[in-house]
Amino acid sequence: MTGVESPPAGLRVRCRRWLREHVSYAVSEFTAATALVVLFIALSLASPHFLTADNLFNIGSQTAVIAIIAVAQTMVIITKGIDLSVGAVAALAGVVGALVVRDLGFSVWEAAAVAIAVGAAAGLVNGLLVAGAGLPPFIATLGMMSAGRGLVFIVTGAVGVYSLPESFQLLGNGEIAGIPFAVVITAVVALAASCLLSQSRFGQYVYAMGSNLEAARRAGIAVRRNLTAVYVLAGALVGLGGMVAASRVNSGQPNYGIGLELDAIAAAVIGGASLFGGQGRIAGTLIGAFLIALVRNGSVLLGISIHYQQVIVGLIIWAAVYFDQFRRRRLEARG
Amino acid sequence: MAINTRIRSGLAALAALSALTAGACGGVEVRDDSGEGEAGTVDGPLELAVVPKAVGHEFWSTVRAGAECAAELAGDVTVNWDGVSAETDVEGQVNLIQNFVTQDVDGIVYAATDSAALAPATQSALDAGVPVAMIDSGTDPQPDEVPLYATDNRAGAVEAANLLAEALGEGEHDVALIEFQPGSQTNTERVEGFTEGLAQHAGLNLVGQQPSHSDVNEARRVTEDILTANPDLAGIFAANEPSVLGAAQAVEAAGRTGEVVIIGWDAAPDEIAGLRNGQIAALVVQNPFRMGFFGVQNMVEHLQEGAPMESADTGVTFVTPENIDSPEVQAVLEPSCDNPPVDQ
Numbered sequence: 001m002t003g004v005e006s007p008p009a010g011l012r013v014r015c016r017r018w019l020r021e022h023v024s025y026a027v028s029e030f031t032a033a034t035a036l037v038v039l040f041i042a043l044s045l046a047s048p049h050f051l052t053a054d055n056l057f058n059i060g061s062q063t064a065v066i067a068i069i070a071v072a073q074t075m076v077i078i079t080k081g082i083d084l085s086v087g088a089v090a091a092l093a094g095v096v097g098a099l100v101v102r103d104l105g106f107s108v109w110e111a112a113a114v115a116i117a118v119g120a121a122a123g124l125v126n127g128l129l130v131a132g133a134g135l136p137p138f139i140a141t142l143g144m145m146s147a148g149r150g151l152v153f154i155v156t157g158a159v160g161v162y163s164l165p166e167s168f169q170l171l172g173n174g175e176i177a178g179i180p181f182a183v184v185i186t187a188v189v190a191l192a193a194s195c196l197l198s199q200s201r202f203g204q205y206v207y208a209m210g211s212n213l214e215a216a217r218r219a220g221i222a223v224r225r226n227l228t229a230v231y232v233l234a235g236a237l238v239g240l241g242g243m244v245a246a247s248r249v250n251s252g253q254p255n256y257g258i259g260l261e262l263d264a265i266a267a268a269v270i271g272g273a274s275l276f277g278g279q280g281r282i283a284g285t286l287i288g289a290f291l292i293a294l295v296r297n298g299s300v301l302l303g304i305s306i307h308y309q310q311v312i313v314g315l316i317i318w319a320a321v322y323f324d325q326f327r328r329r330r331l332e333a334r335g
Numbered sequence: 336m337a338i339n340t341r342i343r344s345g346l347a348a349l350a351a352l353s354a355l356t357a358g359a360c361g362g363v364e365v366r367d368d369s370g371e372g373e374a375g376t377v378d379g380p381l382e383l384a385v386v387p388k389a390v391g392h393e394f395w396s397t398v399r400a401g402a403e404c405a406a407e408l409a410g411d412v413t414v415n416w417d418g419v420s421a422e423t424d425v426e427g428q429v430n431l432i433q434n435f436v437t438q439d440v441d442g443i444v445y446a447a448t449d450s451a452a453l454a455p456a457t458q459s460a461l462d463a464g465v466p467v468a469m470i471d472s473g474t475d476p477q478p479d480e481v482p483l484y485a486t487d488n489r490a491g492a493v494e495a496a497n498l499l500a501e502a503l504g505e506g507e508h509d510v511a512l513i514e515f516q517p518g519s520q521t522n523t524e525r526v527e528g529f530t531e532g533l534a535q536h537a538g539l540n541l542v543g544q545q546p547s548h549s550d551v552n553e554a555r556r557v558t559e560d561i562l563t564a565n566p567d568l569a570g571i572f573a574a575n576e577p578s579v580l581g582a583a584q585a586v587e588a589a590g591r592t593g594e595v596v597i598i599g600w601d602a603a604p605d606e607i608a609g610l611r612n613g614q615i616a617a618l619v620v621q622n623p624f625r626m627g628f629f630g631v632q633n634m635v636e637h638l639q640e641g642a643p644m645e646s647a648d649t650g651v652t653f654v655t656p657e658n659i660d661s662p663e664v665q666a667v668l669e670p671s672c673d674n675p676p677v678d679q
Contacts, residue, residue: 049563054589058559065552153421159393160551160576162605173588249551249584251605253577256550300560306517306546 025281028272028324032287035316039294047301055297057180061172061248063293064182065090067286068241069260070267071193072234074285077268078197079210079230080277081130081137086264087257088148089122089235090242095152097243098161098252101168108170108247115243116236122148123235127228145261152254161252172248182244189237194282206230211278266313267292270320291316377441377638381412383631384435386428386445388472390418394623397670398470401627402444404672409635415440425449432456436463441638444630446471450520457481468634468644470626472520482644484629486621488521489528491651492574495598496532498617498653499570500539502596508569511543511561513554513578522546525574525600542568547578554581555588562589569596576601583614602654602668610656618654624670625649628677 044051069086076083097115100106106114122144129140174181197203205226208216217223246252269275270291271284292313299309385402387395399416406412415435419427425448435443436459443460447453447469454474457467461478473483499510512529516522526544533539543561547554554577562568562585571586573579579599583606586595592614599606602620609615626649633644652667659668666676 047564049566052563055560055563058563062556062559157392158389160580160603160605162603163608245552249555249581251551251580253551255548255577256552258548258550296556297560300543300545300557301564303543303564305544 025272025279025284029281029284029287031323032270032272032284032291032320036287036291036294039291039298043294043298043301047298050298050301055301057178059290059293059297060183061180062297063289064180064186065241065245065248066260066263066267066293067186067289068189068244069238070264070271070285070289071190071282072237072241073261073264074268074271074273074280074282075193075197075206075230076137076234077210077265077273077275078206078277078280079227080213080275081210081227081230082141082265082275083126083231083234083238084138084141084261085122085126085144085148086234086238086241087260088145088152089119089238090245090260091152091254091256092122092148092155093118093239093242094246094256095156095161095252095254098164098168098246099155101164102161108167111168112171112240112243115246116239119239119242120232120236123232123238124228126235127231130231131224131227156252156254158254160254164250169247169250171244172246173250182248185240185244189240190282190286193237197282202226202229207278209277263289263292266317269324270316272324274324288320379411381409381441381635381638382415383412383634384415384417384432384438384440384443384445385627385631386431386435386443387416387418388428388446388448389420389422389424390416394621397623398446398627400670400672401624401629401675401677402631403627404624404675405628405631405635407672409632412631412635414631419448422448425452429453429456432460436460436465439463440465442466442468442634444468444470444627444634446626447474448472450475466634466637466644468630468637470630471623480643482633482646484626484633484647484649486626486651487648488524489531490648491600491619491621492525492528492572493532494651494653495572495600495617495619496529496536496539499572499596499598500536502598502616503539503569505538507538507540509542509565509567510539510570510572511545511558511565511568512541513558513571513573513582514544514546515549515575515578517546522574529572529574539570547573547575547581549575549577551577551581551584554578555585556581558582558585559589562586562591562595569594570598571595572598574600576603576606579603579606579615579618580609583609587614607659607668610654610659613656616655620652620654620667622649622652622667622676624667624675625677628675 049055069090073083073086093115096118097111100114101111126140126144129135130137170181172182176184197206205221208221209223209227213223245256267288268280268285270288273280295312296309387398402414406414417431428448429452432443433456443465450473454476457474460467467481469481469483471485514522514526533541542565545557545561558581571582573582582597586592586597596616598617599615600619602618606615606618610618629647629649636642637644652664654664658664666674670676
């Protein structure tokens with residue numbers, strides 16, 4: 001995170017910045033994690049059905065897809081971007097994955113590869129529009145959101161893709177030693193992404209580009225290529241997420257994922273990612289995704305109407321971002 | 336403000352232009368029903384426009400089959416099938432209706448994408464002497480001489496509650512409702528119909544009500560959570576195709592297939608499969624074929640014999656594992672013009 005993003009600075013300045021960022025993450029994740037734990041305990045007390053093996057299994061399955069897609073969103077947000085197309089691209093990847101199984105006899109694994117490729121292709125278009133053509137990420141992915149959803153309706157004729165073999169359900173409904181397969185996939189994705197962002201040179205570039213694109217360019221980072229790569233990678237993950245979602249309901253659904261982009265952005269922001277770029281961690285995003293899933297799960301368990309659920313998620317986003325900015329200003333004032 | 340005014344005057348000009356076009360068309364009309372409203376008899380071939388809410392959906396393809404079947408049986412009637420590609424393209428449909436009026440078709444049979452926005456389009460067709468019949472969704476207001484051939488959603492949902500009560504039998508039972516799009520008219524009618532029906536059965540308690548937003552994943556998620564919160568849940572009414580599929584999957588995943596009675600709506604292939612393998616107890620199925628058939632049939636009679644068109648409920652069929660293979664039900668599920676599901 002340091003070293004590449006700015007002209008050489010004194011050791012003291014660099015250390016202080018390093019410390020500030022790490023404290024910032026720690027506080028942010030600590031807050032979100034505390035909220036998660038408090039909510040968990042509250043729900044355990046409020047509903048006798050909450051803390052049961054079946055319900056925890058369900059929560060895991062329900063959170064998996066949004067968590068995978070929120071991981072993708074986090075990478076884009078760290079580069080100071082945003083991806084509004086994740087819902088449409090997930091739906092596209094899901095229906096294409098279902099179609100190749102139904103019409104071409106692909107296996108579920110081959111279908112997953114196709115879905116990932118579809119997502120990556122959409123990500124490539126996003127990336128080229130942002131990094132190559134210089135469109136603002138908001139606009140580039142807004143276009144993809146619309147075009148992607150249109151493609152979903154074109155390839156399906158706006159009818160769900162049904163009559164799939166039992167094996168198609170593996171990714172979404174299978175389990176390994178009592179753990180939902182989807183949760184295992186999510187864990188692998190999150191670990192890999194976390195490792196990539198924190199340990200690799202590419203990860204350093206991602207943060208550097210988000211902190212200051214011009215400085216990153218001057219420091220010799222191939223900005224165009226690396227920024228495009230972020231969108232491709234995010235798209236591939238979204239494709240995987242879409243495939244898991246389709247597998248879970250054993251069908252390709254044209255209406256899947258409307259509003260999913262907002263959940264993904266909310267999860268990332270609650271977890272400490274900054275829409276101003278340069279900040280965000282996968283661990284925080286996972287906490288954010290679980291927080292949202294718990295609110296939804298708990299609301300249904302307690303019989304709270306959907307309208308209030310949406311208000312509650314909105315309040316959490318406001319609280320998370322407000323607290324984040326408040327904390328950041330204080331740290332900056334000190335730093 | 337300046338921009339606003341300009342847009343408004345532009346719209347006014349556009350409106351004036353379309354009024355002019357409509358008037359011009361009325362002027363060159365050579366049909367013998369020159370009077371207003373009172374349709375005379377038209378001899379010779381008829382050309383009808385049939386416009387769905389949107390093209391490309393299975394539902395509307397079935398409407399089309401019904402319309403073309405009625406045209407074929409009547410003989411010498413051409414059905415001009417055209418529609419917008421998304422149900423949300425309200426303006427596109429307004430333009431389409433106006434274009435058909437301009438083409439001076441003999442009659443227009445259509446389903447309104449928006450009840451308020453299409454009311455003027457219907458009126459301008461009538462003003463130009465082109466009779467209109469509505470299918471599936473009408474306009475508000477709807478002129479007296481314009482009939483509506485549609486499903487009575489409310490009555491169908493009341494009956495769904497009765498079916499649920501019948502399946503569950505005597506005693507107290509917890510039931511849940513999976514609705515789809517809070518705020519949409521069809522959703523509201525089905526929810527109100529179901530709750531109205533529940534009120535007739537004191538033993539049924541509604542313990543959960545959540546929407547699926549017409550997304551199977553969401554339907555599955557909320558049903559899983561409702562099942563978790565209500566271990567004694569005995570029945571579910573799911574009000575459209577994605578809601579039914581998600582609910583059935585959640586019940587299956589919880590290992591409670593057969594214990595939890597599901598009454599669904601619509602007849603997608605996976606719903607039929609679910610009915611056959613015992614996941615779903617009954618399906619409320621609409622009759623889109625009959626909508627297209629009635630629309631065209633009544634329009635043709637109106638044009639040829641001057642008979643007034645009267646609204647009709649196109650009805651729903653309650654499909655159960657027992658009756659699914661009967662000829663009557665198969666006629667609704669797999670409609671064809673050889674055996675049209677249109678007994679009146």
